[in-house]
Amino acid sequence: MNRKLDRTMRLLKCFLALILLMSTCLISVSQVSAAGSIYNTSNDIEFSKKDASGLREYDGKIKFDLPVAQTSKGNDIIFLRDTSGSFSAHTQQLTEAISEIAEEVDLSQDRIMVINTTPATRASVTVPLTDDLKVIKDGLTRTAASTVTADSGFEYALTNYNGSKGNTDNNTIFILISDNDAYGVQRTVDGAAKVKNAGHKVGGIYIGSSAASIANGKKMVSDPSYFYQFTNMTQGIDALRELTQTMYETEDAQMEWTLDDAFDLLDVSAKDQDGKEISVQVSGNTVTLVTPQDAAKSVTLQYSFKEKKRLLVTTLVGTGSVNASLGQEPIPDVFVSGNNDPVIYANDRTITAGTSFDPLENVTASDIEDGDLTSDIQIISNDVNTKKEGVYSVTYAVTDSDSNTTKKTITVNVNASPPTVKAQDMSAIAGISASEVSWFTNVTAEDKVDGDISSDVSVDYSSVDFQKEGDYPVVYSVTNSNGKSASTTVNMQITAEAPVIQAKDMSAIAGTKASEVSWFTNVTAQDKVDGDISPDVSVDYSSVNFQKEGNYPVVYSVTNSNGKSASTTVNMQITAEAPVIHAKDMATIAGTKPTDISWFTDVTAEDKVDGDISSGLSVDYSGVDFQKEGNYPVVYSVTNSNGKSASTTVNMQITAEAPVIHAKDMATIAG
Ligand SMILES: [Ca+2]
Known part of the structure; x- marks a missing residue:
């Protein structure tokens, strides 16, 4: 093999391996049925039930069709025909039957030989072993039996058959059709024994009802099913035809199937399409069925089995094959999936009261066999109150395709937050x-x-x-x-607000003493907190010059309990009064000199502010004529420190004689 070809082969192998891998993956489905092609073989299983411990039981059906399968071997049929007088009533019917059978068999491989017999004494070959229908029919017309025998012709027939059979592997059957003439004697049984010993089959049709003949007949044949007994020849002919049919050897079909060790075989039975039971042998987990392919059959093998223990992986149920005429065919594989419980994935939750709660959020479920089962999750209980703080629970359940149910409960803490x-x-x-x-x-x-x-x-x-x-x-x-x-x-x-003071302007006469002023008359103070705090009002009149006419500020102040102060200023009007002069009328003698007059004796001036301002008095006597008697005005004047002036006029009486002057006190207001 050259290098290039080698590489091509390796690639091909890889490709085949890939195909194999893919097909293996496809079988991972739980249960698979498949059908073979030769016998239409199928194998199906179906879940039946599950026991208390969860072990599953299944029912299975293996079906296959079998064709008829005769062996390729032909049949050599040797009829021993009773031609004696006691049987003569049946001879014609029997001859016609053999003629018809000759037409029905497959002369391309079958051969017929007819021995006339006069049981148990004589026999002769009337139809030699032949596949020629004409020879058969011609031979059947001869009914004589001439050669002496002692066993209904069995040994004679065997000798002639052996002498003419040639090299053949055909089945051979010797069929004796007779009444008590043959079946009534032990020699017939003995003769048949020689045929059987030579490896050939022996069948018999007995027309009669003798118990002894029936017993002999049963001993004579090579298989109990090859013996027929009737009193009616018509039935006997039918039996003969059936017997020749059964001569055809058929192949046996065999089915062997072994249930996997993972299972216990519970029950098994088989039947054909007509419901006829076919026997099966069971040895351990191995089932063997053998049935002849003597007819077209549809075989159904029913079985039931149970897991020995829960399977965790996909498991092949069993293996076997049908082995029949067309060859061997495997029984399709079927699988039982694992039986794992589904799993629910859900975690405890903590939520804040008043928020929404979706119990399925982030909850999933899966199963090894089924895959994702999230959509199958059921909430089987949920007492969560999202409005009330507390510890709640939610219980979930999920069921897989194997009816395994898993439950899970989570805790849900609802925590209330403060407002x-x-x-x-x-x-x-x-x-x-x-x-x-x-x-x-x-x-x-x-x-x-x-x-x-x-x-x-x-x-x-x-x-x-x-x-x-x-x-x-x-x-x-x-x-x-x-x-x-x-x-x-x-x-x-x-x-705190400041208090409020109310006070009014005032006035006083200059010279008034501060102590003489009613400072707090009409002065009030109010405070939001303290109420009437008039008594707490203080006054500041330091700016006031009580001696001097003028307007002066007087400040009232008060402080409340919160230390807030208020003050208000009012005007103090100081009004100066004029001084007061006290003087009396005077008199003097005409001719007196003014200088001789004590003008200021008994004349005084007083002022509220300045007190005694007599010394500030001035006199104006210019109106007096000292030479001439008469009354003349003398005016005294004075001005106080406030500029306020006062004057008073007294009378000066000038008397020619020396009058006495009297002056009285007088008063007038300054200004
Ligand atoms: Ca499962």
């Missing part, structure tokens, strides 16, 4: 009351399970001092249906 509260910082003016605060504006609460639970929110403002400026925590809380609470703290900013 969420949202609130915003707030502010309020110190002094507000809690009931005035809109605590729940912009406060919301959400829960995964309960949804909007804003209306369940409670507020704790116990830390807030509404009277005191500051930042205080306010806590909002809410609890959901699962008892989970949440809270949030916001800031409440309390802002």
Whole structure:
């Protein structure tokens, strides 16, 4: 073989190996039936039942058709025809029957020989061993039996057959048709024995009813089925025809099949297409059936078997073959799949209350034999309440094609999460009351399970001092249906306002003492927290010059309990009064010199601010004529530190005589 060819061969081998591998894979299906071609052989199994421990039983049927199969050997039929007087009534009918049989047999391989016999004394060959129908028919016309014999002609027939049979492997049967003449004597049995001893078959048709003849007949034949007994010749002729037919040797068909060791054979039986039973031999797990191919047959072998233990892999049920006339054919392989339980893949789950729960999510099932069984998963219990925290369970089941059911239970933890509260910082003016605060504006609460639970929110403002400026925590809380609470703290900013002071402008006379002023008349102070804090008002009048006419700021101040101060400034109008002059009328003697007059005696001037300003007095006596009697005005004037002036006029009486001057105190308002 050259190199190139060698390589080609190797490639071819690889290809064949691949084909083989592929065909092996195809057999991985659970049960396979197949049919052979020669005998139409088939093997089918079908699941029957499963016992309590899960072992499967199957029923199987092996079927095959058998053709008729005669051997290629021909038949040499030697008729020993009773031609005696006692049988003469039947001779004509018998002759016609043999003639017809000669037409029916296959003379291309069969031969016929007819021995006339006068049981048990004489015999002669009337038809020599021949395949020539004319010779047969001609020979049958001769009915004489001339040669002396003592055994109904058996030995004579054997000798003549041996002398003419030539080199042949044909079956040979010697058939004796007679009545008591032949069957009544032991010599007939003895003669037949010589034929049988020579390896030939012997059959017999006995027309009669003698018990002794029947007994002899049975001893005479080579097989009990080759003996027929009738009282009616017509039946005997039919039997003769049947007997010649059975002479044709048929081949035996044999079927042998062995169930695999993995199984126990429970029952086996066989029958043909007509329901006729065919015997089978069973040895261990091996079944043997032998049946002659004497007719076209459809054989059905029924068997049942059971797993010895659960199979985990695909297993060949058995092997065997049909061996018959057309050759040997294997019985198709069938397989029982493994019987593994399906497996469910599911893990414990933890979910948050209020979320959706799909119990089939991420749950799968598979089976070694069936593959993916996810779509067959059943939920057989599921107590999960996604709204309520707790530990729940889900139980799954899946059943494979072998009715194996697997269950699996998982734990489902439902965990409730707390709700969420949202609130915003707030502010309020110190002094507000809690009931005035809109605590729940912009406060919301959400829960995964309960949804909007804003209306369940409670507020704790116990830390807030509404009277005191500051930042205080306010806590909002809410609890959901699962008892989970949440809270949030916001800031409440309390802002204190300043108090409010009310005061009015004032006025006072210059020279008034501060202590004489009613500073707090009509002065009030109010505070949101403290209420009326008028008594706490203080006054600052340091800017006021009580001695000097003018407008001065007076500042009132107050501070509340939150340290917030307020002040207000009012006007203090200081009004200066004119001073007051006290002077009396005077008199003097005409001719007195002005300088001689004590103008300021008993004349005084007072001022609220300046006090005694008498020294500031001035006198104007220009209107007085000291020489002439009369009354003249004398005017005293004074101006205080505030620029306010006062003057008063007294009367100066000039008397020609030396009058006495009297002056009285007078008063007038400055200005
Ligand atoms: Ca399975």
